Amino acid sequence: MIIWVGGCAMVANAGGLWAADMLKETVSSYVGSGYNQDVPPFRQFCHAAAKIIQRRRAKSSNTLSDGPVIFVFEATPAVSGVSLEVRPRFDCGEASIEGRVWMGASRLGRATGIALPDGGDADRFNYVIEKLGLGSRPAIYYDASQDDSVMRAYAQGLADPDTFEDLSLNASELSLEHIKKMLDGAHRRLLITPTASDLARELWKDQGKSIPIGVAEKGVQKILHAVLASSLGFGSVVVRQEGTSEMGRYDFFLEEQDPVHPSVWTHHAILELKVLKSFTENGNPVPAASNLDAVTKGLDQADKYRKDHSCRMAALCCYDMRNAPDASGAIAHELDRAEALDVAIWSWPLYSTAQRARTA
Numbered sequence: 001m002i003i004w005v006g007g008c009a010m011v012a013n014a015g016g017l018w019a020a021d022m023l024k025e026t027v028s029s030y031v032g033s034g035y036n037q038d039v040p041p042f043r044q045f046c047h048a049a050a051k052i053i054q055r056r057r058a059k060s061s062n063t064l065s066d067g068p069v070i071f072v073f074e075a076t077p078a079v080s081g082v083s084l085e086v087r088p089r090f091d092c093g094e095a096s097i098e099g100r101v102w103m104g105a106s107r108l109g110r111a112t113g114i115a116l117p118d119g120g121d122a123d124r125f126n127y128v129i130e131k132l133g134l135g136s137r138p139a140i141y142y143d144a145s146q147d148d149s150v151m152r153a154y155a156q157g158l159a160d161p162d163t164f165e166d167l168s169l170n171a172s173e174l175s176l177e178h179i180k181k182m183l184d185g186a187h188r189r190l191l192i193t194p195t196a197s198d199l200a201r202e203l204w205k206d207q208g209k210s211i212p213i214g215v216a217e218k219g220v221q222k223i224l225h226a227v228l229a230s231s232l233g234f235g236s237v238v239v240r241q242e243g244t245s246e247m248g249r250y251d252f253f254l255e256e257q258d259p260v261h262p263s264v265w266t267h268h269a270i271l272e273l274k275v276l277k278s279f280t281e282n283g284n285p286v287p288a289a290s291n292l293d294a295v296t297k298g299l300d301q302a303d304k305y306r307k308d309h310s311c312r313m314a315a316l317c318c319y320d321m322r323n324a325p326d327a328s329g330a331i332a333h334e335l336d337r338a339e340a341l342d343v344a345i346w347s348w349p350l351y352s353t354a355q356r357a358r359t360a
Contacts, residue, residue: 055093
């Protein structure tokens with residue numbers, strides 16, 4: 001089946017879920033910045049630039065303090081009359097990059113650099129736009145003296161300074177609050193009702209009867225994986241899903257690779273997912289006790305997986321697809337135990353129709 005979102009086709013697999021490459025690109029259009037090999041080249045370009053900046057920052061705290069850096073997505077720059085610096089292994093981040101504009105392809109494996117003029121932001125923008133004639137090319141502006149944790153991406157080029165996206169580089173500061181904020185945004189934009197997005201619509205077999213598809217939890221997981229990867233992709237955090245451990249199979253494992261020492265990893269968080277239902281895919285009632293048990297089991301799993309992987313944090317994420325969702329009531333019986341275990345427990349309602357959401 002093919003559905004259309006924002007003018008692009010998304011392919012649904014036979015099981016009712018979506019092809020991974022189209023899903024990731026579509027989710028990026030809803031949630032903002034993202035990176036994956038399957039997403040558009042400028043997203044890959046942003047990711048490559050972020051990695052280079054991180055490597056330079058890791059080598060010295062003030063390594064980027066001598067001037068801003070501009071990256072322009074231009075694989076074969078046709079620039080004359082200026083001195084060019086060509087680096088064939090630019091992505092290694094071994095040498096200084098500040099005070100120059102760098103032009104390269106999506107992965108920035110090779111880049112051509114030109115010294116930026118003295119002056120302020122306006123002078124540098126004008127230099128790229130007027131002198132180099134690259135104002136319409138997608139670009140990134142990074143100035144460590146203003147904010148060393150953020151780079152600004154201009155998808156329409158520096159000639160359109162009002163169209164930009166601030167991308168955080170501080171994945172190492174990942175917190176439960178930040179994770180919750182990302183998931184709140186995903187719920188609001190993509191999941192809360194079938195009309196929130198075509199992705200949410202495909203989670204329901206019969207919206208009027210509140211009957212979800214048989215693999216609803218898998219569907220939610222696929223959407224959230226794309227959201228997490230999109231939101232964290234410009235830092236060093238890797239979002240792994242459905243990995244095995246001695247205690248079982250986790251849903252999400254967030255870990256971070258050191259930009260200088262690739263063998264060193266920080267284990268940030270385990271996220272366990274549970275979907276609560278009133279009916280099975282065949283329309284058979286699901287006992288209330290089964291949903292309570294699912295929350296209890298999920299809390300146990302989050303706790304054990306966190307210990308198994310030596311993670312700093314763990315959270316149980318519940319998505320209530322019942323006929324009359326009660327997100328707070330769904331997890332009330334495990335709040336005290338979650339606090340004792342130091343596992344965050346969150347829940348969100350998924351309404352089968354927009355009318356039910358409005359009534360609630």
